[in-house]
Amino acid sequence: MNNNKVIQVEGLTKMFGDFTAVNAITFEVEKGEIFGFLGANGAGKTTAMKMLIGISKPTSGKANVAGFDVYSNAEDIKKNIGYMSQKFALYDDLTVRENITFFGGIYGLSRKRIKEKSNALIEELGLENVANKLVGALPLGWKQKLSFSVSLIHDPKIVFLDEPTGGVDPITRRQFWELIYKAANKGTTVFVTTHYMDEAEYCDRVSIMVNGKIEALDTPKKLKEQFKAENMNDVFLKLARG
């Protein structure tokens, strides 16, 4: 196995009854890469991601994440990945600092490490003034940035982001991508789903999913050449319309 391949997926399929949500997808993600996982709503992105992070059992196919098999070692995968869901999933009734402490705690970080991490993280996000405020009172953009940072608290090898910038203003989206780049520069692999096509341009490689299948996978530049399109938006429209 190539050590540089942190995600290896082969023929991964998920069926819900008769409905095939994810249809035999195959791809690889390299270490340190920002991998864009594109697709329309309902294309199967989130389902595919849930199999990779070990909270949904695949129907068939193979998948290896961070060196562990999704069938037999899901809990080992969880030690090595971070995840930020589509839905804001920190505790609204805990403060910024308490949320960081809690997640640091359940990832098994030492008290000292949690303290260092909290301070660094709060400073990086510029949340000093609201560190002891309830998270529920923060604007959505801040919550999303906090939630991203919390998903990185245990220095995972891979971070999975499910539509992290949904409903966020363009400025915050830009800041969010700066955070993503920062993490990638530190060697963290970023696996991100989105349906903002301008964001697709920021990725090293993108895959485009249509009706449960991966229809295209390459760098944004090559995809534009391949589909003779001006931008990723046109690539996406050509594919999605079939």
Place this chain on the structure above:
Amino acid sequence: MKTILYIIQKEFKQIFRNKGMLPIIFVLPLLQLVILSNAATFEVKNIKFGYIDNDHTSTSRALVEQFNASTYFNVLTDFPSVALASSAMLKGEVDVVLDIPQYFERDLQKEKHHSLGVTINAIDGAAAGVENVYVTQIIQRFNQQLKVDLFQISDKQVHPISIETIPLFWYNETLNYKTFMVPGILVLLVTMITLFLSGMNIVREKEIGTLEQINVTPIKKSQFIIGKLFPFWVIGMGLLTIGLIIAKIIFDVPMLGSLPLMYLYTSIYILVVLGIGLFISNFTDTQQQAMFIAWFFTVIFILMSGLFTPIESMPEWAQILTEFNPIKYFVEVMRMVMLKGSGFMDILPQLLKTLLYAVIMNGLAVWSYKKTN
């Protein structure tokens, strides 16, 4: 172990920050204890009594006077006819009607016996039974006096040998209803609060999406569940303590048995309830569903617990079902320990059954909580 502490810390913070829930957890149950213990009584008092006196003699008046003197019968209505008495009973204006026939006194003196008609509104069968006993007792007492008054000169051969029973009421000498109810109501509130809190807890995290975030962490299922249960266990024990203090101060309920024994049993009992709660939580998707299921079981458990109606009078199949009712054991143990002063060996069967129940329910709770779907 450290991971569990982080969860416990978080749960406590969330519980004490939830200003809407705090009064529900601590104030409502205690109000319930005070109100229900005073109100939920099976003593039949204030019976509306009516009579039809067709005799109008000193004997018939003396009989009515006996009822008048009783503290259980308070409204006395003299009905001129059976028809009027019947319509009054239909309207609910009277519970018991005594029909004294004509020539009651004359026949009694001549033939030494006579029958009386008693009609009781038996919509509430239990109350009717009690009323019947009261009526019979009063008439018997009246009978005793009559024997003395009417048959003073009768010879020794016909003198009736009366056998009298003197009841002794053990463990609750004064038949104080509250002494009987308070331990039971205490059981109810500890059960309801811990069941509802635990039943809605994990499903709440499902609803807000944080459970998924927890599921992608390497946390162990047992760590998560222990961390979740412990705060509610503490709340349950806290409620027991406050409840016992109220029972002692307000109701002066005797506490003959050992307090540590009550706490030991309760500490295991709460585990059963929490296990059931988490099990419900794992099988539901919304707090609403969890609440309905929790209510369903609570109502059955309460009505079949022997708290309000004796288990001995249930049909056999129902008695078998009560073996699976944790509230039944808790009610038994609380009454035994508080009122009878039962010791460890006396409650050992209940203790062991509860322990087994706790192991099974929590096993099921851990098993049914799936980090991977």
